[in-house]
Amino acid sequence: MSSDVILVIVVATALAFDFTNGFHDTANVVATSISTGAARPQVAIGFASLLNFIGAFISISVAATVAKDVVDAEVITPTIVFAGLIGAIAWNLVTWYFGLPSSSSHALIGGVVGSAVAAAGLDAVLAEGLVGKVLIPAVVAPIVAFLVAGLAIGLSYRVVGKQRPGIVTRGYRYGQIVSSGLLALAHGTNDAQKTMGVITLALIAGGKLGAEADPPTWVIVASATAIALGTYSGGWRIIKTTGTRIIKMDAAQGFSAQGAGAAVILASTHFGFPLSTTHVINGGVMGSGAAKRLSAVRWGVAGNIVVAWVLTLPAAAAIGALTYGVTRIFGTGALGPVLVTLMALSLVVAAFARRARQGAPVEAASA
């Protein structure tokens, strides 16, 4: 009975994380379209959330990686997964609060790894999967997006350089409808699968699924819905950072950044690499800016983002480990997760109330 209660809490927490993932990552998908005037904010966000939902059904390769290749499912318990999720949600909220586009995906994986190490030691971590499928792609993907976007915008300027600016801008704005749609689809398929993977891991740990099971259909549908709702709710603070503070971009740059991001994420998803969509799209944005003029990129802002990226895995791991320690104070039953959930909800409400009082979203929306 107690383990079922914990499983219900884990699933609810995972879906809450999925919601915050969509909420946090809305910026990655729509910021460039909004900042270049290709789409009005509400239209762009509605379109992105719909394609997020559809994208979640495309593949389960990433879910399999998260469920089976990062931590040892034999030693994982639902409480460990719960603590990892709390670590990820807490880090997402901190970075959202300060307007930093850090990685929800790395927060999730960091949180689960941290709580697993706290519970079962380093043996709980599958180093091969963590390094080969998470850490190395985490470094390579934004660099590839940077290079692809840079190369693409360089070629584009050569092709359309002598055309009238009006038709070029209009053309790329239309193109951004397609490229932002592809990016939303890519985001949905890669990021929703991480939640599917974590819920599947918890169900395996709780004895509800076999060790090699794929995510059940209800998990796929619930994850797709949560991330789509989160995306629709939007994160204006990060839209402002991604859309205008890294570079001031034109429609061609927006198109190449989104195209590069979508290509990298979709290709990686196909091979089961749980990438950070945040890292990739920011790599694309910087690449499209740097190819035009190195000084066009506001490297100070970019540097802050890189710092947030570097901190994400260890910070989420530390919070995950701490959360696991706190839940264990109350024993192995459901009391610990219930109390931690109540504390987490209180912090979430306090953070949102404080931000609402500051009125930042309205300011960002008009940027």
Next chain:
Amino acid sequence: MIATIVQWKEMWQTVVASVGAGVGITFAFSVGIWGSGQFIELSRGDRQGAATAAGIVALLAFVAVAAAVIVGILVMTQK
């Protein structure tokens, strides 16, 4: 140790697919915009033959973009 952990084949295929799709689609779309611009300019200048050729180039480029997007999504659903 790292060399044995990294899935080089998958990584390499990911990089090649990303570069091919990202650069290729953007290039093709840019050719489409160029062709559209030329079509409008040449039509105004009463050079119908050249305008038609530019229009065909634009059309082929946009069809190539659409085809690449569809193929990419189909490949995703195959695994």
